[in-house]
Amino acid sequence: MAWVLRGLREGIVTTAYPRTADDYGASFRGSISVLGAGTELSPDGHSTADERDSGIASLCPTGAIEERLGEVTVDGGRCILCGRCVEARPDRFAFEPSPEVARLHRAGLVVPARLESDEELDRLRAELRHRVRTLRRSVHVRHVDAGSDGSEEWEVAALLNPVYDVQRLGIFFTASPRHADLLLVSGTATEGMAGPLRTTYDAMPHPKLVLAAGTDAISGGLVGSGYVTRDGIGSVVPVDVFVPGSPPSPFSLLHGILLAIGLLPGSVAR
Amino acid sequence: MTGTPVAVSLEPELLAGAVAERVAGGQRFVGLFASAHDDGSTVIRALLARRGSLDVVEAHLGPGADEYPALTPLVPPAAWYEREIHDLFGIEPVGHPRLDPLVLPLDPNEQWRPRPGAFRPNDTFRPELDLSALPGHVAGEGLFTIPYGPVRSGIFEAVEYLVETFGEDIPHLRTRVYYKHRGIERRFGDLGFDDGVLLAERVEGTASVAHAMAFCHALETLAGIEAPRRAALVRVVHAELERVASHLDSVIRHCEGAGQAVAYARMTLHKERVQRLRARLCGHRFGRGVVVPGGVAGPPLITPDEALRALGALEHDIAGDASSLMDTPSFLDRLRGTGVISSEVAAVHGALGPVGRGSGRTEDVRVERPYGAYGFLGFEPAEASDGGDALARQRVRLHEITAAFHLAREALDELGEERDDAPWRRQVPATDGVGFGWVEAPQGELVYLVEVEAGRLMRVKPRSASFHNLALFPRCFGGDILTDFAFIEASFGLSIAGVSG
Secondary structure (H helix, E strand, C coil): CHHHHHHHHCCCCCCCCCCCCCHHHHCCCCEEEECCCCCCCCCCCCCCCCHHHCCHHHHCCCCCEEEECCEEEEECCCCCCCCHHHHHCCCCEEEECCCCCCECCHHHHEECCCCCHHHHHHHHHHHHHHHCHHHCCCEEEEEEECCCCCHHHHHHHHCCCCCCCHHHHCEEECCCHHHCCEEEEECCCEHHHHHHHHHHHHHCCCCCEEEEECHHHHHCCCCCCCCCECCCHHHCCCCCEEECCCCCCHHHHHHHHHHHCCCCCHHHCC | CCCCCEEEEECHHHHHHHHHHHHHCCCEEEEEEEEECCCCCEEEEEEEEECCEEEEEEEEECCCCCEEECCCCCCHHHHHHHHHHHHHHCCEEECCCCCCCCCCCECCCCCCCCCCCCCCCCCCCCCCECCCCCCCCCCCCCCEEEEECCCCCCCCCCCEEEEEECCCECCEEEEECHHHCCCHHHHCCCCCHHHHHHHHCCCCHHHHHHHHHHHHHHHHHHHCCCCCHHHHHHHHHHHHHHHHHHHHHHHHHHHHHCCCHHHHHHHHHHHHHHHHHHHHHHCCCCCCCCEECCEECCCCCCCHHHHHHHHHHHHHHHHHHHHHHCCCHHHHHHHCCCCCCCHHHHHHHCCCHHHHHCCCCCCCHHHHCCCHHHHCCCCCCCCCCCCCCHHHHHHHHHHHHHHHHHHHHHHHHHHHCCCCCCCCECCCCCCCEEEEEEEEECCEEEEEEEEEECCEEEEEEEECHHHHHHCCHHHHCCCCEHHHHHHHHHHHCCCCHHHHC
C-alpha cells in the first residue's frame, strides 16, 4: 500500500512526445551542424574555398569531417559528439539541439544534406511504409548487443522507465526473436557476435526491420575496424533505420523506432 | 597525492615465487599485465596493492620467448589474467591448471596474436576464431547445460553463461565473455593523449568518468603534474553521480527480478533524473568529454548552487524509496542468503568494490590510495558487511549512494568557493615511461597502465573491477537454484564491455 501512495504522489512524469515536443529532448545535444556552408556553392559546383578550412578534417578523431573544394560536411554516422570541432572552430560547427537524429538512409546522416538523395529517400520511405503496414498498432522489439561499450544498453532500457514509457505507444520488448518485428542492434558487430546477430535476424518472421542504435553500430565509431571488429553492423544485417549517438539518447532511439514503423507526425518524419 | 609505484625487476622463473611471497605478506594481488615491444620481447608486470601505492614486480621475456612459470598455482586470482595473456600474446604460463580461451578464442592452428604494445601501423590481419563449445567439465546422469546468451532474454550486454544443472541446483557454471571482444587494447596503440581519453571513456561505457579519470591520472603522475584543484572537484562530482547511477541500475535489476513493479518504476525514474542532472552539468548523460588529461574540459554548465538544489531533491527521493524497499519482505526474501561469497573466498580472491565490501573486505581505493580531491575531502568509507549474500551487497550499494551524494555535495560546496580565474586544465608535458592510474569505479578498483613514447600511447591496459570480480561469479552458486540467477547477476553489477576488452 505504501508503494502505491509513493507512486501516486509523484504525479504524471511521462513525456508527451511524439504528440508534442519535449523540453528536455529539445535541449539535448543531438548532432553537429555545419555553419556557413552549403549556401556559398555556385551552381557549377565551384566554390569560394575558405583557406582556413584546409586541414579541418583532421580535427575529428573518427574521420566524420570531410572537406572538398571548400565544402565541409559532417557524417553524423561517424560522429561521436565529442565536440572537438565545435571547440576548435565555433565559426564552422555547432551542436544541433534536437534528439530527432534518426534517418532511413545512411547518406541522410551527412550534413549539410545532399539534395540528390531526396528521390532515393522517397523510394525508401514508400517501400518501408508498404513493408511495415501491419506494424502500425504495435511493434515488438528484440535487442541484441553486438559489441557495445555498455552505455547503449542503459539508454535502451531507459525507454521502459516512466518518463518514456514506450508501452503507451504500442512498443514492447520481447525475448524471443520469433515474436520480434524490429531488431535493435547496439555495438560495432564484433567477430564473435556477427554469427549470433545473423542467427537472431534469420529467426525473425517477416516483415522485419533493423535499427542500428548508436554510432558504433552504424560505422564502428571510435573503436573502428580492427582485428575482430568491422565498420558497423551493415555487413551482417541490412539496416533500415540509423540512430547516431554515442550513445543515442532515449529520445533519439524512440524517434528511430517511430520513424521505422511510420508512426511519426509528418513534420518530423524526415 | 599518493606515491609512484616502485618496480622490481626479476627473472621470469622468479616471478611467481616473489608475487606469492608478497601476497603471503599481506599485499593484495591487483592484476597481471603484459606489454609487447617492437623487438618481439614482452614485459609481464604483477601489481600488488599496499596502503599508499602499488608495487610492481616485473619480468622481461626476450624476443621469441613464449613461456614462463605460471603464477596461478601459487596465486589463484591470477588465473584469468594468465588466460588473457595467453590469448593476446601467445605466451604460455607453464603449469596453469586450465588455459581455456577467455577473451579471444583463436583457432588452435592460428599463430597470429594481437600483442598490444608492439606497433604495427598497417596490420589489417583478421584471425580465424573458434567459437565452438568448450568441453564440459561436469558429467553425470540427468545433468544438462543451459546456455544463457550471448543473445540474452532482455536488454543485456552480450555474454554467455553455461549453466550446468540437474534442473534446480547449479553445480557448475561457466562464463564466456569473448563474444564482444573488441580489441580495445590494441586500438589504443599510437593514439595521442586527447584521443586516448575518448577511447578510455568507451572501454566500459557505464563507467566512462571513472575510466577517463584513471587514464588521466596515469598520464598526470607520469608527467609529475596534478590537475588544478577545482578540476579535481568537478571530477569528484561526476564520478560520484556515476556511482549513484550505476548502483541504482543494480537496484533496478533486483526490483525487476523480484517483480516489484512500483519500486522498479520509481528507481528507473530516479536513475533517469540522475542521468539528466549529469547532462545538465556537462551536456552528456554519461559525463563524457568532462575529464581530459590535465584537468577538465571547462566549467560546469550550471552553477554549484543549482546543482546542489537538484542533488538535494534527488537524494531525498531516493532515500525514501530505498528505505521502503528495504522494508518490503517479498523483496528481501529473494536476496537473503542468495549468491553467498564467504569472506574467506573474498579475501583470497581480493574481491573488489561492493562485491568485496559485501563479504567483509574494507578496501576502497578512495581511502587506500587517495587520488585527486579525495585526498582532502572528508570521506568515510561505508562499513563493510560480512553477510556475503546479495542482500549484503545491496545494503553496501545503498550506503554508497548516500555517501556519494555527500561527497558530491561537499565537492560542489568547495567549488563555489574557488576563485573565478583559477585554471580548469594544465598542460600535460609528454614524458616517456610507464605510468599507473587508479580510481574506485562504481564496480570497484579500476587500474590503468599507460606506456608513453614521444607523446604517443604505446600501450594502454585498463583493468576494470568487472574483469577481476567476474572470475568470482561461478563461485557463488553453491546453495542456489536457477531462479536465483537473476539476483546473483544483478548483485554483481558488472559490465561485460570492461571484461571482454
